[in-house]
Amino acid sequence: MGKTRKCPHCGNIAGDDLQIVSVVDNASELQREVAIANMPESLRDEMREKLPKAIEVNEAPSASQLFACIRIAAIDDVIHLERLAGALRGKGISVDAENVAEEAVSQGLLIRQNDETYLLLG
Known part of the structure; x- marks a missing residue:
C-alpha cells in the first residue's frame, strides 16, 4: 500500500x-x-x-492589444469596467480592467465618468 x-x-x-x-x-x-x-x-x-488544448493567457499584453479590448468594450464611446473585463478575458489577457482603464486615462485615451464608466476620446 x-x-x-x-x-x-x-x-x-x-x-x-x-x-x-x-x-x-x-x-x-x-x-x-x-x-x-x-x-x-x-x-x-x-x-x-x-476542444482547444488550452486557452493562452497573456500576462504582458501589448498596448495595441489593450486598446483593441477598449474598442471592443466601447458602446457609443462609453466603456463600462464590467464589459472591458469581459473583453480582456475574451482575449486571454489577465490584466485588471480598472488598471487598463486608469492607464488609458493617464495616456489621454479615456476620461473617467464615474467609478465604473469611462468615455473614449477621439
Whole structure:
C-alpha cells in the first residue's frame, strides 16, 4: 500500500479506488480535462479532438492589444469596467480592467465618468 492520498483542495483522504485520469500544468488545462471527464465515454475522444488544448493567457499584453479590448468594450464611446473585463478575458489577457482603464486615462485615451464608466476620446 502506498502513501495516503489527500485532495489538495479540501484535504479529504481518498480511498484506494482513486484513479488519476489526467495530470495538467495549469488551470485552463484542468478545466478542459474536467469537462472531458464529465462527458459520456462515447463522446470523449471526439470532444478531446474538438476542444482547444488550452486557452493562452497573456500576462504582458501589448498596448495595441489593450486598446483593441477598449474598442471592443466601447458602446457609443462609453466603456463600462464590467464589459472591458469581459473583453480582456475574451482575449486571454489577465490584466485588471480598472488598471487598463486608469492607464488609458493617464495616456489621454479615456476620461473617467464615474467609478465604473469611462468615455473614449477621439
